[in-house]
Amino acid sequence: MADLGVVERGWLAVEDGRISGVGAGAAPSDLLRTMGEAVVEAGGRVVLPGFVDCHTHACWAGDRFDEADLRLAGVPYLEILARGGGIMSTVRATRAATVEVLAQTLAARVRTAERLGTTTIEVKTGYGLEPQAELRMLDAVLRTSRTASATVVPTYLGAHAKDPDRQRSVEETIELLDEVVQRVPGIACDAYCEKGAWSLEECGLLFDRAAALGCPIRVHADQFNPLGMTSDAVRRGARSVDHLEATVDAELEILARSATIGVALPGCGFHLDGRFAPARSLVDRGGALALATNCNPGSSPTLSLPFIIALAVRSMRLTPAEAITATTVNAAAVLGLDGDRGALESGLRADLQMLATSDERSLAYEYAHPGPDAVWIAGRRVV
Numbered sequence: 001m002a003d004l005g006v007v008e009r010g011w012l013a014v015e016d017g018r019i020s021g022v023g024a025g026a027a028p029s030d031l032l033r034t035m036g037e038a039v040v041e042a043g044g045r046v047v048l049p050g051f052v053d054c055h056t057h058a059c060w061a062g063d064r065f066d067e068a069d070l071r072l073a074g075v076p077y078l079e080i081l082a083r084g085g086g087i088m089s090t091v092r093a094t095r096a097a098t099v100e101v102l103a104q105t106l107a108a109r110v111r112t113a114e115r116l117g118t119t120t121i122e123v124k125t126g127y128g129l130e131p132q133a134e135l136r137m138l139d140a141v142l143r144t145s146r147t148a149s150a151t152v153v154p155t156y157l158g159a160h161a162k163d164p165d166r167q168r169s170v171e172e173t174i175e176l177l178d179e180v181v182q183r184v185p186g187i188a189c190d191a192y193c194e195k196g197a198w199s200l201e202e203c204g205l206l207f208d209r210a211a212a213l214g215c216p217i218r219v220h221a222d223q224f225n226p227l228g229m230t231s232d233a234v235r236r237g238a239r240s241v242d243h244l245e246a247t248v249d250a251e252l253e254i255l256a257r258s259a260t261i262g263v264a265l266p267g268c269g270f271h272l273d274g275r276f277a278p279a280r281s282l283v284d285r286g287g288a289l290a291l292a293t294n295c296n297p298g299s300s301p302t303l304s305l306p307f308i309i310a311l312a313v314r315s316m317r318l319t320p321a322e323a324i325t326a327t328t329v330n331a332a333a334v335l336g337l338d339g340d341r342g343a344l345e346s347g348l349r350a351d352l353q354m355l356a357t358s359d360e361r362s363l364a365y366e367y368a369h370p371g372p373d374a375v376w377i378a379g380r381r382v383v
């Protein structure tokens with residue numbers, strides 16, 4: 001993760017949406033001749049892979065501005081919940097929105113992410129919390145995936161919370177997985193394992209069904225309480241374990257020795273409570289780490305991976321190179337897209353960004369970074 005393999009002065013060729021050649025020094029003159037008008041002179045600027053945002057809840061309706069005001073005024077979260085705020089307020093607004101409105105709102109957010117250098121973005125369901133609303137959210141994400149320039153990867157997060165008004169919410173969520181898989185074969189199955197949300201045992205029932213249906217497993221674990229989900233997910237061969245703010249050392253060691261990727265979401269610590277995942281320790285133990293925005297209206301309202309990189313080097317003591325690896329090639333692996341994108345290698349998809357700087361460390365050094373000068377997705381310039 002610490003070595004980006006920076007080419008100080010180099011060239012890169014794109015053909016049919018894929019990288020067809022990359023090298024050090026000046027571009028071969030016969031290549032320049034065949035490219036003709038299509039040559040882009042970077043003029044000393046950094047070119048790096050487009051970002052992969054591997055953990056977002058970017059599909060939602062409504063807003064939480066009033067709740068944010070209350071929180072800043074010092075009103076405790078439980079009282080905000082009692083006043084009808086929190087996740088259930090987003091659930092109510094999302095249930096009331098049409099698929100068209102959800103898709104349009106998401107498409108606008110994806111466009112914002114593209115301008116910030118993101119070329120692949122994962123989007124979870126999980127604000128429906130009942131079968132029809134979850135399917136409409138999935139529909140909205142799929143519609144956006146057909147119209148957006150960036151790749152939009154859906155994840156099924158029916159197990160995001162429990163609607164207190166639904167007695168059979170666990171059973172319903174598990175039963176719905178069959179229909180979700182029919183619509184999106186191979187979709188990843190995610191759950192929020194936490195006190196007051198899905199228990200370790202309930203997550204186990206869901207993941208047993210997911211495994212039977214061939215779905216990759218991901219899980220939100222140890223955000224507030226270490227419930228043993230991290231080691232359980234590793235045993236199940238999960239793609240990723242996400243959050244990890246409260247992970248104990250023994251569980252972190254098990255994660256570090258596994259092929260499961262830890263996903264840190266420092267936006268939550270910045271926005272909520274100053275607690276951050278032990279990402280430095282995970283990397284030092286030899287574990288694989290990805291970083292994501294966790295874009296959502298409650299705990300991390302941002303689409304900016306440049307900001308997450310700047311935050312991660314300050315709050316988690318990652319190096320700029322580690323943070324860039326964690327938002328490109330490692331994040332692609334979380335989505336099962338390693339070997340397809342996330343690096344500048346021949347054969348990979350030509351998802352590229354060009355920064356207005358000659359040093360990629362500016363992504364970490366600056367904060368509130370404005371994003372790249374230019375972005376290409378599958379070889380087509382979109383910014």
Ligand SMILES: [Zn+2]
Nearest residue numbers: 055057220294
């Ligand atoms: Zn999340």
